[in-house]
Amino acid sequence: xxxxxxxxxAAIQQGLPQSNDEQLLLGIGDDAAIVQPTVGExxxxxxxxxxxxxxxxxxxxxxxxxxxxxxxxxxxxxxMAATPRWCLxxxxxxxxxxxxxxxxxLCALIDGLLPIMQQHAMTLIGGDTxxxxxxxxxxxxxxxxxxxxxxxxxxxxxxxxLLSGHVGDAAAALHGLKHGAxxxxxxxxxxxxPTPRLExxxxxxxxxxxxxxxxxxxxxxxxxxxxxxxxxxxVCVEDVPMSPVLAAAGMDNAEMQRCALSGGDDYxxxxxxxxxxxxxxxxxxxxxxxxxxxxxxxxxxxxxRCIDAAGEPIKLPQGGWQxxxx
Amino acid sequence: xxxxxxxxxAAIQQGLPQSNDEQLLLGIGDDAAIVQPTVGExxxxxxxxxxxxxxxxxxxxxxxxxxxxxxxxxxxxxxMAATPRWCLxxxxxxxxxxxxxxxxxLCALIDGLLPIMQQHAMTLIGGDTxxxxxxxxxxxxxxxxxxxxxxxxxxxxxxxxLLSGHVGDAAAALHGLKHGAxxxxxxxxxxxxPTPRLExxxxxxxxxxxxxxxxxxxxxxxxxxxxxxxxxxxVCVEDVPMSPVLAAAGMDNAEMQRCALSGGDDYxxxxxxxxxxxxxxxxxxxxxxxxxxxxxxxxxxxxxRCIDAAGEPIKLPQGGWQxxxx
Numbered sequence: 322x323x324x325x326x327x328x329x330x331a332a333i334q335q336g337l338p339q340s341n342d343e344q345l346l347l348g349i350g351d352d353a354a355i356v357q358p359t360v361g362e363x364x365x366x367x368x369x370x371x372x373x374x375x376x377x378x379x380x381x382x383x384x385x386x387x388x389x390x391x392x393x394x395x396x397x398x399x400x401m402a403a404t405p406r407w408c409l410x411x412x413x414x415x416x417x418x419x420x421x422x423x424x425x426x427l428c429a430l431i432d433g434l435l436p437i438m439q440q441h442a443m444t445l446i447g448g449d450t451x452x453x454x455x456x457x458x459x460x461x462x463x464x465x466x467x468x469x470x471x472x473x474x475x476x477x478x479x480x481x482x483l484l485s486g487h488v489g490d491a492a493a494a495l496h497g498l499k500h501g502a503x504x505x506x507x508x509x510x511x512x513x514x515p516t517p518r519l520e521x522x523x524x525x526x527x528x529x530x531x532x533x534x535x536x537x538x539x540x541x542x543x544x545x546x547x548x549x550x551x552x553x554x555x556v557c558v559e560d561v562p563m564s565p566v567l568a569a570a571g572m573d574n575a576e577m578q579r580c581a582l583s584g585g586d587d588y589x590x591x592x593x594x595x596x597x598x599x600x601x602x603x604x605x606x607x608x609x610x611x612x613x614x615x616x617x618x619x620x621x622x623x624x625x626r627c628i629d630a631a632g633e634p635i636k637l638p639q640g641g642w643q644x645x646x647x
Numbered sequence: 648x649x650x651x652x653x654x655x656x657a658a659i660q661q662g663l664p665q666s667n668d669e670q671l672l673l674g675i676g677d678d679a680a681i682v683q684p685t686v687g688e689x690x691x692x693x694x695x696x697x698x699x700x701x702x703x704x705x706x707x708x709x710x711x712x713x714x715x716x717x718x719x720x721x722x723x724x725x726x727m728a729a730t731p732r733w734c735l736x737x738x739x740x741x742x743x744x745x746x747x748x749x750x751x752x753l754c755a756l757i758d759g760l761l762p763i764m765q766q767h768a769m770t771l772i773g774g775d776t777x778x779x780x781x782x783x784x785x786x787x788x789x790x791x792x793x794x795x796x797x798x799x800x801x802x803x804x805x806x807x808x809l810l811s812g813h814v815g816d817a818a819a820a821l822h823g824l825k826h827g828a829x830x831x832x833x834x835x836x837x838x839x840x841p842t843p844r845l846e847x848x849x850x851x852x853x854x855x856x857x858x859x860x861x862x863x864x865x866x867x868x869x870x871x872x873x874x875x876x877x878x879x880x881x882v883c884v885e886d887v888p889m890s891p892v893l894a895a896a897g898m899d900n901a902e903m904q905r906c907a908l909s910g911g912d913d914y915x916x917x918x919x920x921x922x923x924x925x926x927x928x929x930x931x932x933x934x935x936x937x938x939x940x941x942x943x944x945x946x947x948x949x950x951x952r953c954i955d956a957a958g959e960p961i962k963l964p965q966g967g968w969q970x971x972x973x
Contacts (some may be wrong), residue, residue, distance in 0.1 A: 352693060353691045357690070367679035370775045397679050398678075403679065411696045447692060451701060456698075460735060534678060
């Protein structure tokens with residue numbers, strides 16, 4: 322029996338808790354969905370596509386793909402300090418897959434999609450399933466109390482630059498996979514099962530002046546904040562937190578630093594916090610059980626400067642600004 | 648020079664009139680967009696994917712593809728009686744395209760996207776551009792005054808079944824292309840440049856009890872209304888309007904009927920209207936300069952019956968219920 326678009330929808334709906342969502346007036350199954358935010362609420366909307374051979378290996382576990390598809394979109398909502406609400410799923414499946422191949426793949430996909438959607442109380446409200454090269458697009462809709470979203474544009478000179486968790490793991494895992502190296506399960510998990518920092522993002526409402534998620538690489542993403550906020554920054558490279566699993570990966574220091582500064586796919590939050598909110602921001606992170614490290618300061622002078630612990634400028638290795646995973 | 652994601656966005660934004668949209672708080676360029684509907688307004692959300700080799704021929708004009716991508720999504724909004732507002736565009740472009748091929752294709756795409764977006768005052772608020780097999784996904788967001796959306800679920804016994812324009816042209820054009828026949832420009836236009844019936848859809852607020860757009864074929868789509876409304880219907884096959892260009896296509900009667908009843912891609916509206924609103928609905932259509940034809944009645948008895956002008960049941964040709972374009 323072929324697992325159809327309708328089976329997929331039914332399986333996802335069945336797996337999600339009975340929705341008690343008064344703002345969702347019409348869900349999946351009509352020409353469009355209808356939602357009505359409450360008065361004083363704003364909607365935050367993001368979308369990401371993942372293609373076989375580009376964003377994942379064609380033989381990757383579909384459960385990992387499903388998890389990551391939701392995670393990368395939720396990471397964008399986290400970076401806006403939004404609460405996830407609804408999503409739409411566009412799925413292109415190869416026409417030459419056998420019925421059992423298709424069915425197995427969809428079942429695994431659901432195994433990956435459901436837990437993270439459940440965890441964040443998301444409802445699937447629409448989508449499109451069609452034939453094509455394996456490709457997935459998710460559009461995630463979240464909400465914020467009016468005016469409380471954190472954009473990339475509010476950083477001001479003197480703000481602390483804070484980073485959640487640690488960076489470089491995902492890039493190191495991908496680097497290892499591409500070069501046929503043995504990659505530890507812990508590193509692979511960070512690549513395949515990223516954790517969007519939603520609770521932290523929401524906790525930073527009113528505290529962070531600017532925020533972004535680290536998807537393209539720490540320095541590249543911080544540059545987006547600098548550009549949007551028309552400021553510059555100094556980052557103390559030695560303060561950028563690396564994980565014990567990265568340290569155990571057997572890379573030399575330059576490679577590790579490259580992963581941490583320019584690798585992507587970590588989905589940590591990088592935010593700017595004025596001095597007067599620093600203690601509250603650190604406390605909020607502690608409350609979420611997430612490490613939040615000060616890695617630098619926003620400055621009036623444009624440009625991004627990397628410095629060492631003594632404040633001396635350091636030169637990045639060649640290619641350090643390129644996307645590591647491209 | 649490579650035409651990048653940023654060039655594409657800039658070109659689309661440049662081509663759209665300066666937005667005076669107070670409900671769009673943050674557009675493209677951050678981790679997510681932010682919108683805030685006015686009090687008493689509901690948002691209507693739909694998404695469709697179009698893949699090369701599935702929804703269009705790989706060498707089709709990118710301007711036609713761009714137009715159709717927007718049109719098919721707006722047709723879903725039209726079927727809900729919604730007014731288009733914002734959209735997100737996900738674009739996968741082959742990595743092996745040369746810079747000039749990529750640039751030419753994107754320029755042509757914009758030529759197709761812009762006019763229809765301008766016509767309906769839509770703003771691009773987000774998206775994702777990445778490498779992959781040529782594929783486009785649009786997510787369209789519209790709005791309706793609270794409670795005025797028309798779903799598939801309100802049809803009641805006695806309602807008239809009305810159809811806008813005429814059906815079968817797009818299927819006849821596709822049939823001709825697939826069989827190497829000469830296809831008239833008028834038929835091709837109907838396939839490649841469908842017109843979403845937005846003005847009519849909005850004019851039918853408060854008049855139509857149920858509505859759907861004809862994308863999969865008239866009878867198949869009407870079935871969706873019957874199922875959602877838990878009713879049946881009789882359709883007088885001879886009342887289903889066919890266009891002069893279809894009549895001039897040189898098909899035999901059975902083929903024409905098959906195109907009209909089971910062909911897809913016409914993007915006309917099929918709606919149900921109670922007797923007391925019939926005159927107003929017909930007048931609304933006249934005001935939009937769109938023909939609205941009575942093609943049957945909703946009945947309490949489940950099932951869809953095709954009848955002739957004398958009310959006698961007629962048997963459809965074999966395969967008449969299959970999607971003509973699959």
